[in-house]
Amino acid sequence: MTDTTNTTNTTNTTDTTDTTDTTTGTAEAAEPGGGTRDADSRTPSRRSLIGWGGAGLALGAAAAGGAVAMARSGDDAEPTAAAAGAAVAFHGTNQAGIATPVQDRLHFAAFDVKTTDRAAFVQLLKDWTEAARRMAGGRAVGEGAYGGLAEAPPDDTGEALGLKPSRLTLTIGFGPSLFGKFDLADERPEALVELPKFAGDNLDRNRSGGDLCVQACADDPQVAVHAIRNLARIGFGKVVIRWSQLGFGKTSSTTPEAQTPRNLMGFKDGTRNIAGTETDRLKKFVWVEEKDGPAWMVGGSYLVARRIRMNIETWDRTSLQEQEDIFGRDKGEGAPVGKAKERDKPFLKAMKPDAHVRLAHPDTNAGATLLRRGYSFTDGTDGLGRLDAGLFFLAYQRDVRKGFIPVQRSLAADALNEYIQHVGSAVFAVPPGVRDKDDWWGRALFSTDSKDSKGLKDPKDSKDPKSSANSKEA
Amino acid sequence: MRAVRLSAVTAAATAAALAAVTGCTEKSDAAGDDHVVKVTATDSKCEVSKTEFPSGHIQIDVENKGSKVTEVYLLFPDDRIVTERENIGPGTSQKVTAEVKAGEYRIACKPGMKGKGIRQDVTATGTGKVAKRDPRLDSAVAAYREYAQEQADETVPKAKVFAQAVKDGDIEAAKKTYADSRIGWERTEPVAESFGDIDPKVDLREDGLEEGQDLEKDWTGWHRLERSLWKDKKLTARDTELADQLITDLTDWQKRVGKAEITPTSMANGAKELLDEVATGKVTGEEERYSHTDLVDFKANVEGAEKSYELLKSVASENDAALTKELDTQFAALNTLLDKYREDTSSYEFTSYDKVGKADRKELSDAVNALAEPLSKLAAAVVK
Numbered sequence: 140m141t142d143t144t145n146t147t148n149t150t151n152t153t154d155t156t157d158t159t160d161t162t163t164g165t166a167e168a169a170e171p172g173g174g175t176r177d178a179d180s181r182t183p184s185r186r187s188l189i190g191w192g193g194a195g196l197a198l199g200a201a202a203a204g205g206a207v208a209m210a211r212s213g214d215d216a217e218p219t220a221a222a223a224g225a226a227v228a229f230h231g232t233n234q235a236g237i238a239t240p241v242q243d244r245l246h247f248a249a250f251d252v253k254t255t256d257r258a259a260f261v262q263l264l265k266d267w268t269e270a271a272r273r274m275a276g277g278r279a280v281g282e283g284a285y286g287g288l289a290e291a292p293p294d295d296t297g298e299a300l301g302l303k304p305s306r307l308t309l310t311i312g313f314g315p316s317l318f319g320k321f322d323l324a325d326e327r328p329e330a331l332v333e334l335p336k337f338a339g340d341n342l343d344r345n346r347s348g349g350d351l352c353v354q355a356c357a358d359d360p361q362v363a364v365h366a367i368r369n370l371a372r373i374g375f376g377k378v379v380i381r382w383s384q385l386g387f388g389k390t391s392s393t394t395p396e397a398q399t400p401r402n403l404m405g406f407k408d409g410t411r412n413i414a415g416t417e418t419d420r421l422k423k424f425v426w427v428e429e430k431d432g433p434a435w436m437v438g439g440s441y442l443v444a445r446r447i448r449m450n451i452e453t454w455d456r457t458s459l460q461e462q463e464d465i466f467g468r469d470k471g472e473g474a475p476v477g478k479a480k481e482r483d484k485p486f487l488k489a490m491k492p493d494a495h496v497r498l499a500h501p502d503t504n505a506g507a508t509l510l511r512r513g514y515s516f517t518d519g520t521d522g523l524g525r526l527d528a529g530l531f532f533l534a535y536q537r538d539v540r541k542g543f544i545p546v547q548r549s550l551a552a553d554a555l556n557e558y559i560q561h562v563g564s565a566v567f568a569v570p571p572g573v574r575d576k577d578d579w580w581g582r583a584l585f586s587t588d589s590k591d592s593k594g595l596k597d598p599k600d601s602k603d604p605k606s607s608a609n610s611k612e613a
Numbered sequence: 614m615r616a617v618r619l620s621a622v623t624a625a626a627t628a629a630a631l632a633a634v635t636g637c638t639e640k641s642d643a644a645g646d647d648h649v650v651k652v653t654a655t656d657s658k659c660e661v662s663k664t665e666f667p668s669g670h671i672q673i674d675v676e677n678k679g680s681k682v683t684e685v686y687l688l689f690p691d692d693r694i695v696t697e698r699e700n701i702g703p704g705t706s707q708k709v710t711a712e713v714k715a716g717e718y719r720i721a722c723k724p725g726m727k728g729k730g731i732r733q734d735v736t737a738t739g740t741g742k743v744a745k746r747d748p749r750l751d752s753a754v755a756a757y758r759e760y761a762q763e764q765a766d767e768t769v770p771k772a773k774v775f776a777q778a779v780k781d782g783d784i785e786a787a788k789k790t791y792a793d794s795r796i797g798w799e800r801t802e803p804v805a806e807s808f809g810d811i812d813p814k815v816d817l818r819e820d821g822l823e824e825g826q827d828l829e830k831d832w833t834g835w836h837r838l839e840r841s842l843w844k845d846k847k848l849t850a851r852d853t854e855l856a857d858q859l860i861t862d863l864t865d866w867q868k869r870v871g872k873a874e875i876t877p878t879s880m881a882n883g884a885k886e887l888l889d890e891v892a893t894g895k896v897t898g899e900e901e902r903y904s905h906t907d908l909v910d911f912k913a914n915v916e917g918a919e920k921s922y923e924l925l926k927s928v929a930s931e932n933d934a935a936l937t938k939e940l941d942t943q944f945a946a947l948n949t950l951l952d953k954y955r956e957d958t959s960s961y962e963f964t965s966y967d968k969v970g971k972a973d974r975k976e977l978s979d980a981v982n983a984l985a986e987p988l989s990k991l992a993a994a995v996v997k
Binding site: 288290 | 939943979983985990992997
C-alpha cells in the first residue's frame with residue numbers, strides 16, 4: 140500500500156517481453172489459443188525450447204509442432220496472454236513472478252525445513268524445480284494424474300487436468316532461519332535482516348516467518364492451489380507447511396496500461412508501481428547486483444510479505460472525505476489531492492501530513508521504492524461477525540534495509556493505521572532465476588557454498604545428491 | 614475408527630455376502646469321484662487320497678482315525694481359509710465342500726485343534742487363469758495373518774478383564790484397563806474393518822451417530838463405555854449389557870480373522886490406512902475424546918503399520934530401495950517422537966492427549982505426514 144513515482148510509463152503492449160519473462164502459448168495446445176494440461180509426462184518439454192529471447196520462441200514452439208497463442212487466420216487481434224491462458228516462461232535470469240504482469244490469483248505458502256540432511260534438502264530443491272517447470276508449462280507432475288499403477292496413488296493430484304497454464308509462476312524464497320541450517324550461516328546476505336518491530340504490529344507467529352516460501356500466482360485459482368498442493372506433497376518428510384495464504388484480485392498492477400486495481404478499501408492501489416517493462420527501475424530498485432553481493436543472489440531480490448488485516452466494517456462507516464484524506468487520493472479517479480487525473484504527479488504538501496500516499500512516497504523516504512505485488516484476502520469470518528479480510532502485501536526490493544524498513548517506519552504516523560493491523564510478517568531472499576533445464580532453485584547458494592570444498596576432505600564426499608551418506612550435518 | 618453405523622439390514626447383508634464367498638459345509642451329493650478328496654487324519658498324519666482335483670466343486674471326506682479331536686482346513690497358499698471343519702471327534706467322519714478356482718491349495722489337519730497343523734499341498738486343475746504368485750509374498754501374507762490372529766487372541770482376554778471391571782461397577786479398574794484392551798484391535802484395524810459389520814459395533818465414535826439414532830440403543834462398543842466411564846462417571850445395567858456385547862463382538866472378530874481377505878497389496882495399503890486413522894482421528898484427539906488415551910491408539914496403529922511394512926520390506930526394497938530407506942527413517946523418527954510421550958518405552962502409559970498442546974500436535978501431525986506419504990507408495994513397490 141505504498142505509492143511510488145517515476146517517469147510516466149508509456150508502454151502499450153499487453154504482452155511483456157523482456158529478458159526476464161516471456162509469455163507464449165503452449166506447445167502442447169490441442170487447439171489454437173492456448174494449451175490445456177495433459178497427463179502425459181513423455182511430452183518433450185517445451186520449456187527447453189525457450190532461450191532468453193522473446194519473439195523467437197513462438198517460432199521455436201511452432202516448429203516443434205505445437206499451436207501457439209497467436210492470431211488465428213481471420214482474427215484481427217492476438218488474444219492477450221491472460222485471455223489465452225498462456226504459459227509464462229519458467230527459465231530466465233530472474234525468477235518469474237516478480238516483474239511478470241500480475242496474475243489474478245495467489246496461493247502463497249511458507250515452509251519450515253524438517254530434514255537435517257543437506258543432500259536430501261538439495262534433492263528436494265531439484266525435485267521442486269522440475270515439478271515447477273512442468274506445472275508452469277501446464278503439464279502434470281511426475282507420471283501424471285492417471286494411467287499409472289492402479290495400486291499406487293498418482294503422482295499428480297489431478298485437479299488442474301484440462302486447465303490452461305493460466306500464466307502460472309512459481310517463485311521461491313529463502314528465509315533468515317534457513318541460514319541457521321545446513322551450515323549456511325556464512326552465505327546469509329547482509330540485506331536479509333529480520334524485520335524490526337514496527338509500531339502497531341500484532342504479529343501471530345503462526346502466520347509469520349518460515350525457512351522457505353513459494354509464491355504461486357496464476358489467473359486461475361485452481362491452478363495456483365494445485366501448484367502449492369503438489370509441492371507440499373513432494374516435500375513431505377523434508378519440509379512442512381508453516382502457514383499459507385490465498386489471495387485474489389491483485390491489488391498492485393505491474394502493467395500500468397491496464398486498469399489500476401483496487402484494494403478492499405475501494406481505492407486504486409499501485410498507480411505508480413514499478414512496471415514489468417521498466418528495466419531501469421527494476422535494475423535500480425529490485426534486482427540484486429554484483430556489487431551488492433553475495434554472488435549467489437545476483438539477479439535475485441528480497442521479498443517482504445505482510446498479512447495486513449483491514450477493519451473493513453469501521454472503514455465502510457467512514458465518511459468519503461475522511462477516506463480520501465487518509466489516502467491522499469480521491470476515490471473515483473484515484474487522482475492525488477488537488478489533481479485531476481490518476482497519473483498526475485502527486486503534490487505531497489497538498490495532502491494531510493498523515494496521509495498514506497504522502498508518507499509512503501519515495502520523496503518522503505529518500506527515494507525508497509518497492510515493487511508491490513499484493514493481493515486481497517478474505518479468510519472467512521473472525522467469530523465476531525466481521526470479515527477476516529485485508530491485504531496480503533508482497534513487496535520486492537533490492538535491499539530490505541533501504542526499501543520496506545524505512546517506508547514502514549514512516550508509516551508509523553499513517554492515518555490509515557486506525558483501520559489496519561499487521562498480523563503476519565515474513566522476509567525472504569529470492570534467488571535468481573532458473574537458467575535452463577539443468578539448473579535448479581538455489582543452485583548457486585548450494586554450489587558456491589564454501590562448505591562444499593571443505594567437505595572434500597571427506598574421501599566419501601561426492602556431489603551426488605542421491606547419496607545422502609555425506610550429509611554435512613553435525 | 615470413523616465409520617458410520619450400518620443399518621441392521623446392511624450389516625446382515627454384508628455378513629451374508631461374506632459368508633457366501635467362503636466355503637460352505639452343507640451336505641451335498643458328490644459330483645463324481647474326481648471331485649472328492651478323502652482325508653485320513655490320525656494324531657500324527659494327514660493323508661489325502663489325491664493331490665490333484667479339477668477346479669469347481671470339491672468335497673473333502675474326513676475320517677478321524679486318531680485319538681484326539683481334530684480339525685481339517687482347505688487353505689490358500691497364503692493360509693487364508695477356503696473352508697474348515699472343527700471338532701471332528703476320534704472315530705468320526707465329516708464332509709466339507711467348497712467351490713475352488715484353479716490354483717494351489719493346502720489341506721491341513723490339526724490333531725488336538727492346535728498349532729499350524731499337518732499340511733499337504735494340493736492342486737485344483739483347470740483352465741482358470743492362475744496368477745503367478747511370489748512365494749515370499751505368500752509367506753508375508755501368512756505371517757501377517759498369524760500376527761492378526763495373535764492380536765485378536767490377545768485382545769479378547771484383555772477385553773474380558775475390562776468388561777469384568779465394568780460389570781463389577783469398578784470405574785477405576787475399568788479406566789485402567791480400557792486403553793490396553795484396545796491395542797490389539799488398533800494394530801490390526803484394517804483387517805477388522807474388512808468385515809464391515811464388526812467395526813461399527815465395537816469401535817464407533819459418538820460423532821458416527823446421526824439424528825434419530827439413540828445414544829442408549831444404537832451405540833455399542835468401547836467408546837460408548839468410554840463415555841460412561843469418563844463423561845457420565847457412572848455405570849448402569851446398560852453398561853453391563855454393553856460389556857457383554859463387546860466381548861461377543863470381539864469373539865466374533867477373533868473367529869473371523871483367519872478368513873479375512875489379505876493380499877500383499879491390502880497389507881501395504883492397510884499400513885497406509887493405519888496412518889490415515891492416526892491422521893484423521895488420533896492426531897486431532899477425536900478418537901478418545903473422553904479418555905484422552907489417543908496416544909496409546911496412535912502407537913498401536915503405527916506398530917501395526919510397521920509390522921506390515923517389515924513383512925513386505927524384502928520384496929519392496931528390491932523394487933525401490935530408496936523408498937524402503939525413507940520408510941526406515943520416517944518410522945524411526947515417528948517412534949522416537951512418540952517415545953517423548955512415555956516415561957518407559959516398555960509400557961503403553963502415554964501422556965494424556967489433552968495435555969498435548971497445539972504446537973506438539975502439529976509436530977506429531979507433520980511426522981505422520983512424513984511417514985504416510987512414502988507409505989502410500991509401498992503397494993506399488995510390492996506389486997511391481
